[in-house]
Amino acid sequence: MSKIDEVAKLARVSKGTVSNVFSQKRPTSKEVTERVLRASRELNYVPNQIARSLVTKRTMAIGLTIPHGRFFFSAFHTQFINSVVLEAARYGYRVLLDMIPAQDIATPFLASYPIDGAVVMDPREADDRIELMQREGIPFVTIGRVQATAPTPTVDNDNRKIVRDICDYLFALGHGRIAFLNAGVSTTVAADRRESFLEAMAGRGVRIEPWMMFHKPELSDERYSNYGYEETKRVIEDSGGRATALIADDDRTAFGCLHALKELGLDVPNDISVFVICGDDSMLTRSTPALTSMDLRPADLGARAVTTLLRMLGIVDGDVDERCIVDSGIVERSSCAAAPNQGRNRVER
Amino acid sequence: MSKIDEVAKLARVSKGTVSNVFSQKRPTSKEVTERVLRASRELNYVPNQIARSLVTKRTMAIGLTIPHGRFFFSAFHTQFINSVVLEAARYGYRVLLDMIPAQDIATPFLASYPIDGAVVMDPREADDRIELMQREGIPFVTIGRVQATAPTPTVDNDNRKIVRDICDYLFALGHGRIAFLNAGVSTTVAADRRESFLEAMAGRGVRIEPWMMFHKPELSDERYSNYGYEETKRVIEDSGGRATALIADDDRTAFGCLHALKELGLDVPNDISVFVICGDDSMLTRSTPALTSMDLRPADLGARAVTTLLRMLGIVDGDVDERCIVDSGIVERSSCAAAPNQGRNRVER
DNA sequence: CTGAAAGCGCTTACAG
DNA sequence: CTGAAAGCGCTTACAG
Numbered sequence: 001m002s003k004i005d006e007v008a009k010l011a012r013v014s015k016g017t018v019s020n021v022f023s024q025k026r027p028t029s030k031e032v033t034e035r036v037l038r039a040s041r042e043l044n045y046v047p048n049q050i051a052r053s054l055v056t057k058r059t060m061a062i063g064l065t066i067p068h069g070r071f072f073f074s075a076f077h078t079q080f081i082n083s084v085v086l087e088a089a090r091y092g093y094r095v096l097l098d099m100i101p102a103q104d105i106a107t108p109f110l111a112s113y114p115i116d117g118a119v120v121m122d123p124r125e126a127d128d129r130i131e132l133m134q135r136e137g138i139p140f141v142t143i144g145r146v147q148a149t150a151p152t153p154t155v156d157n158d159n160r161k162i163v164r165d166i167c168d169y170l171f172a173l174g175h176g177r178i179a180f181l182n183a184g185v186s187t188t189v190a191a192d193r194r195e196s197f198l199e200a201m202a203g204r205g206v207r208i209e210p211w212m213m214f215h216k217p218e219l220s221d222e223r224y225s226n227y228g229y230e231e232t233k234r235v236i237e238d239s240g241g242r243a244t245a246l247i248a249d250d251d252r253t254a255f256g257c258l259h260a261l262k263e264l265g266l267d268v269p270n271d272i273s274v275f276v277i278c279g280d281d282s283m284l285t286r287s288t289p290a291l292t293s294m295d296l297r298p299a300d301l302g303a304r305a306v307t308t309l310l311r312m313l314g315i316v317d318g319d320v321d322e323r324c325i326v327d328s329g330i331v332e333r334s335s336c337a338a339a340p341n342q343g344r345n346r347v348e349r
Numbered sequence: 350m351s352k353i354d355e356v357a358k359l360a361r362v363s364k365g366t367v368s369n370v371f372s373q374k375r376p377t378s379k380e381v382t383e384r385v386l387r388a389s390r391e392l393n394y395v396p397n398q399i400a401r402s403l404v405t406k407r408t409m410a411i412g413l414t415i416p417h418g419r420f421f422f423s424a425f426h427t428q429f430i431n432s433v434v435l436e437a438a439r440y441g442y443r444v445l446l447d448m449i450p451a452q453d454i455a456t457p458f459l460a461s462y463p464i465d466g467a468v469v470m471d472p473r474e475a476d477d478r479i480e481l482m483q484r485e486g487i488p489f490v491t492i493g494r495v496q497a498t499a500p501t502p503t504v505d506n507d508n509r510k511i512v513r514d515i516c517d518y519l520f521a522l523g524h525g526r527i528a529f530l531n532a533g534v535s536t537t538v539a540a541d542r543r544e545s546f547l548e549a550m551a552g553r554g555v556r557i558e559p560w561m562m563f564h565k566p567e568l569s570d571e572r573y574s575n576y577g578y579e580e581t582k583r584v585i586e587d588s589g590g591r592a593t594a595l596i597a598d599d600d601r602t603a604f605g606c607l608h609a610l611k612e613l614g615l616d617v618p619n620d621i622s623v624f625v626i627c628g629d630d631s632m633l634t635r636s637t638p639a640l641t642s643m644d645l646r647p648a649d650l651g652a653r654a655v656t657t658l659l660r661m662l663g664i665v666d667g668d669v670d671e672r673c674i675v676d677s678g679i680v681e682r683s684s685c686a687a688a689p690n691q692g693r694n695r696v697e698r
Numbered sequence: 699c700t701g702a703a704a705g706c707g708c709t710t711a712c713a714g
Numbered sequence: 715c716t717g718a719a720a721g722c723g724c725t726t727a728c729a730g
Binding site for chain 2: 708
């Protein structure tokens with residue numbers, strides 16, 4: 001790894017000129033540019049990003065903060081992360097994975113985060129990360145609503161509308177007794193979806209019963225990976241078999257639902273319908289039946305999050321929306337059908 | 350963000366002393382330490398990682414390079430990445446996601462990678478990344494065998510043994526006509542598994558037929574996400590229904606297999622057995638039947654890769670193994686059973 | 699279009 | 715145990 005001085009000497013120019021050639025911040029004559037490039041190639045030179053960062057105050061990296069120490073990625077996360085990395089790369093930015101709870105970091109005295117900004121996934125109602133970012137003065141955009149003293153830019157789906165749309169879709173099929181396996185209790189997205197669900201049900205004149213709403217356990221909870229399976233059994237049992245439709249939070253959950261229903265001898269969608277929020281085609285079509293879903297467009301969310309952040313940083317031109325809503329749409333497959341007649345799917349015990 | 354000078358002045362010590370307190374590289378008297386810490390807190394000071402990196406030559410970040418621009422994570426990837434991030438954090442290291450093909454990077458003139466080392470996933474027989482790392486002088490460990498001029502440390506499963514074990518397992522159940530849906534052609538892991546499969550079959554006296562070996566399409570190929578589904582149909586058709594067992598490369602592929610077999614009216618495991626290499630319990634138990642698998646211990650691989658890399662960097666004590674093999678083991682579930690009598694699963698057409 | 703020099707915010711011998 | 719000073723490898727006004 002040679003340094004800028006050596007290149008400058010070999011190309012018979014000043015360090016400043018070498019710098020200009022690589023940063024392209026000031027024009028350089030064609031002849032000089034070529035001489036510098038040739039010298040650089042000869043010496044295998046590439047600018048040192050760290051030294052550059054020290055003076056430009058730009059690390060050229062953004063943080064992607066995902067809560068949890070241990071985690072599972074759903075299809076949503078996978079597509080989202082993929083898109084964030086790709087979009088960031090378009091502007092020469094790299095992505096630092098950052099998903100460690102602060103208390104689990106080894107070093108007692110942390111150095112500053114070498115990132116220019118952050119994308120905060122799955123925000124909670126009370127989220128340490130928000131406060132941390134604000135204290136450190138790191139610009140960030142959240143994926144989903146957040147509770148903060150100062151307003152912070154957010155990229156999100158319209159979660160209230162999503163649940164309303166799903167309920168309307170199921171209502172139209174004659175369903176009324178719907179159980180909702182919601183996201184984690186402490187997340188803001190779960191709160192919004194919960195409210196919207198309650199409203200939709202009230203609008204339809206359905207009295208809410210306890211078996212109609214569950215929340216995904218924390219990742220640290222061993223019941224996490226059996227969420228769909230176990231709560232589906234509860235739903236069927238507690239509802240006395242009256243439930244005619246299930247809304248599952250993600251693909252993993254939905255597979256658990258299907259598994260439980262199969263064990264109970266219930267047919268999907270004839271006895272009971274299953275609707276899943278997000279998941280990708282290559283998995284959702286693998287089950288029997290293929291799962292009808294709401295496409296949350298995670299790739300759009302990721303790309304918008306990055307451009308919003310880069311706008312905040314002045315890298316990309318354009319105004320930053322305080323609240324950017326990404327469209328979503330129902331993808332019909334085969335797991336939802338007209339509700340069975342009352343009691344048809346009652347379980348024998 | 351205040352700087353070291355301000356803290357030094359407030360604490361009435363030199364910059365060097367403030368530095369020592371935070372780096373803990375030289376002892377500092379208790380009294381002075383406390384004064385510095387108090388001043389730091391008051392000024393909300395934290396050392397600037399970039400400035401520190403410039404002189405220490407340590408970025409405190411490792412790169413995780415995953416091939417492809419677009420990607421799907423299998424359960425294997427998810428658990429592996431998770432483990433890498435966690436293990437790195439134990440030593441104060443962060444993880445930079447790096448999965449962009451070089452030709453897709455926007456900036457024509459790249460600055461140096463601000464990482465101390467890299468973990469290279471899914472190496473190919475001819476892999477640009479290896480050459481790049483070597484040219485840039487970045488220490489790296491590969492997950493899987495690699496073709497390189499100089500030997501490079503590798504953390505891996507014993508892929509030959511894995512396939513041998515799987516074949517032995519299936520042989521013991523009476524299977525002989527086995528189709529192998531292998532990893533991508535260009536990967537070294539696929540090559541090792543292929544050879545081992547061929548050996549095992551030869552040892553058993555089975556003549557290899559074309560329908561017995563397939564390779565996963567490149568991610569850029571649209572057939573990628575239907576690999577398991579489509580090739581399973583091919584296997585059944587081309588073998589004239591004589592195949593009695595399928596080995597699938599990963600969970601996603603296996604779900605595709607199951608889907609195809611169901612459409613063909615073949616019962617798993619009575620008509621045909623399915624064995625999957627890797628996948629996690631929370632998905633593998635969701636299908637009908639639950640999938641018997643080889644547990645590759647991705648979390649162990651990730652942790653070992655990080656410690657090996659940090660040893661190369663002199664961060665962690667200990668010798669670095671040129672080749673570190675992580676154990677694997679069969680997890681029996683319900684998708685493999687005794688082979689049916691010859692022709693029992695012949696498909697009617 | 700190009701150069702000389704200061705400076706980004708730390709760490710690290712060297713000296714005491 | 716602590717300090718003064720040089721230096722890490724760049725970029726950026728300033729001057730021409």
